[in-house]
Amino acid sequence: MRNSLKLLFRSFTAFFRQDFNPWVYAYTVLLVACSIALMYGTAWGGRFEHGLTPFGNIYANHILRYAGLYFLVAIPSLVFRRNCATLRNPSFYIKAFLFVLLVSFSDAFSWREALDFKEYSLAEKSYVFKVMWRTRNLTFILPVLLVLRIFFDKKVKGLYGLCRGNHHVKAYLWLYVAIAPLLILASLTDDFLSYYPSYKPWVFGDVFGRPAWLNALLFEIVYMADFVMVELFFRGALVIGMAAILGRGAVLPMVAVYVALHFGKPALEAVSALFGGYFLGALAFQTRHIWGGIIIHMGIALLIELLRFFEHYVLGVG
Numbered sequence: 514m515r516n517s518l519k520l521l522f523r524s525f526t527a528f529f530r531q532d533f534n535p536w537v538y539a540y541t542v543l544l545v546a547c548s549i550a551l552m553y554g555t556a557w558g559g560r561f562e563h564g565l566t567p568f569g570n571i572y573a574n575h576i577l578r579y580a581g582l583y584f585l586v587a588i589p590s591l592v593f594r595r596n597c598a599t600l601r602n603p604s605f606y607i608k609a610f611l612f613v614l615l616v617s618f619s620d621a622f623s624w625r626e627a628l629d630f631k632e633y634s635l636a637e638k639s640y641v642f643k644v645m646w647r648t649r650n651l652t653f654i655l656p657v658l659l660v661l662r663i664f665f666d667k668k669v670k671g672l673y674g675l676c677r678g679n680h681h682v683k684a685y686l687w688l689y690v691a692i693a694p695l696l697i698l699a700s701l702t703d704d705f706l707s708y709y710p711s712y713k714p715w716v717f718g719d720v721f722g723r724p725a726w727l728n729a730l731l732f733e734i735v736y737m738a739d740f741v742m743v744e745l746f747f748r749g750a751l752v753i754g755m756a757a758i759l760g761r762g763a764v765l766p767m768v769a770v771y772v773a774l775h776f777g778k779p780a781l782e783a784v785s786a787l788f789g790g791y792f793l794g795a796l797a798f799q800t801r802h803i804w805g806g807i808i809i810h811m812g813i814a815l816l817i818e819l820l821r822f823f824e825h826y827v828l829g830v831g
Contacts, residue, residue: 521684521796528795532761536593541586541765545772545787548582553780562777564621573811575617577771583613587759587766594762605758611657613770619653620774640720643712647735650742659751673749674803676709681796685805689812696813700820704779706830709737710821730781733818737811744806747771747790748797756798764794 552558556567561578563572587609591600599605624645632640653753661674670676697706712732714725721728759766771790775783793806824830 517681517684518687521681521688524644524681524799525792525795528761528764528799529575532795533591534593534765537590537765540589540593541769542787544585545769548769549772549776549780549783553783554695558776566646569621571621572618575621576614579613579620579771580610580772580775581619583766583770585770587762590765591737591759591761596762599758601760602758608758609755609766611661612754615654615657616746616770616774619649622649625648635815636717636720638785640717640732644732644735647732649738650739653745654742658745661750661754664756666757669753670801673745674753674797675745675749676800676802678800678802679802680802682808683806684803685826689809692813693816696816696818698779699816700824701779701830702779704781705821706815706824708779727750729822733815735817736814738787740810740814741807743774744793744810748793748803748806752794752797753801753803758765763800764791767806 541819552562560566561574563576566574568574568577587605588600591597624642630641633641657777659674662669670678679751702710707755712729714729715729717725719725719728747767751770752763755763755767768787768790772783772811791807793809796805797803
């Protein structure tokens with residue numbers, strides 16, 4: 514255990530030492546911190562989250578959020594590092610914008626506006642849309658990434674990090690065991706009690722004539738699969754896919770977008786996304802695979818869900 518964790522952190526610190534620029538890092542942390550404060554500390558942030566300001570269109574606002582944060586980190590970082598060649602490279606702007614456009618559309622899209630299951634009850638509709646919401650990345654992002662990988666990113670290993678490779682995997686498992694106690698404490702905070710679990714079977718009841726536990730199980734399977742897609746996009750496409758253009762500089766812009774993905778969730782989760790996104794992004798760059806992120810991300814999500822089920826049904830909390 515000790516040796517595997519030591520090698521993991523040695524790989525991470527190697528990335529940090531080679532990538533660290535005090536101006537770039539200070540600027541990025543300040544920008545992300547201001548974004549979090551704006552979203553959680555002002556009424557404007559709540560309106561922005563729901564697509565009400567500044568454009569009154571949720572798609573435009575999501576593009577502004579993700580593309581804005583990505584380029585507000587990426588371009589100044591290139592300036593600070595005096596990387597003028599990349600600033601003049603059209604591929605940087607085209608590829609990066611395509612990626613953030615993908616996540617903007619996927620995050621803003623609503624199946625409720627596209628489909629109307631008139632034959633379903635209100636509870637049945639809510640359940641179906643909740644499950645379908647967790648398939649949006651699979652529906653919209655995966656096909657585009659497959660096309661890009663096959664026709665343009667032919668030199669990228671596997672599907673943006675979904676490939677053969679087990680470097681540091683054992684260490685990721687031990688790391689997950691180490692952070693589990695912190696998750697237990699976080700699950701008892703008011704924000705987590707109100708937000709999780711993502712599917713509350715005690716609210717929906719026996720939808721479609723199936724027992725509540727079966728509906729919950731089906732939802733959790735889709736929910737876990739969605740985290741594979743999140744890792745594929747953020748640590749895969751935005752880090753491994755953009756590394757051919759930005760090198761190590763692909764990590765910090767990804768982190769800014771990853772934090773923005775958590776806006777609307779508990780504030781502690783948005784803050785932790787800054788550190789967790791950087792850690793997983795740095796290691797994805799070093800190892801060129803995303804299995805570690807999948808282990809950590811799915812493990813954390815599943816544990817929080819199970820903890821909330823236990824707290825509700827056994828302890829009567831929430």
